[in-house]
Amino acid sequence: MPRRRRVVLTGWFSFRDGEATAGDVLALRRVEDVLERAEIPYDVVWSPGFRPGxxxxxxxxxxEYSHLVFVCGPLYGPQVEELHRRFAHCVRIAVGTSVVDSGAPAAAGFHRVLARDAPEAEPVRDLSARAPAAPAPPVVGVVLTHGQHEYGALRRHGQVADEVTRWLAGRDCARLELETRLDAHDWRLGATPAQLEAVLGRLDLVVTDRLHGLVLALRAGTPALAVDPVEGGAKVTGQARACGWPALVSAEHLDADRLDHWWDWCLSSGPEAARRIRAEFLAGAEPDGADALPQALERLAAG
Incomplete structure (x- = not known):
């Protein structure tokens, strides 16, 4: 037994084949906050698949530990039972957990269970509800395409998608994968343009390599970090120029530094610029192809 009290914090987020959910990690944050306020030293054990280092x-x-605390999740299974065997000398406490069978070895092995729900017990609030609040990161819609085969050898779509998503994985943001394709039968997709626009208008930023990913983001007043996936530039570049939108990266010059630069611009100066362009769209100040359509039809009919 260690001479001084030290706690090892475990949970389903600790097992190699377990998983780390947002609720579990917030519950852990709540427990960490309590221990820090009480000035009780502790270490957290993570799954190597989630946090390799x-x-x-x-x-x-x-x-090295006097106490083991198991945080959140259900108390069942051989993984939890193995903790009892390996830390047999420790005082073992489960907190914020669900107890399905209080007589099962995984649950019965704890000296104390501070459950959130258990048979014949009144439920208490989950630990995640009182976890310390962190600053909210930006919410980013991701609109990418792997198609557009009409560009042939100039296509860089796969490379662009790989580099952009790898870069995005390293940014502190809430990512939301979106699709401009509509489908009245697939609940994961919008059935109308208005449904997609309702999402775009609530985002902080859109990252896209699609023409309509760019235009619809600006139509919603949301800044877009656009990447043209065609070597030499094609319709995404053309639309950025037509809309007067500067946050554009070409496929041949795609790198983290350029993406970082326009990311910072989009989240600082970008919102005002996007709202200005949205106002221009609504005012109809700039002509588009439809303005010339009636005259073209008349000429064709006359011919």
């Missing part, structure tokens, strides 16, 4: 169960020395 963190402390993992395989590297933990159980003799």
């Amino acid at each position: 963190a402390l993992h169960l395989a590297g933990v020395r159980p003799e």
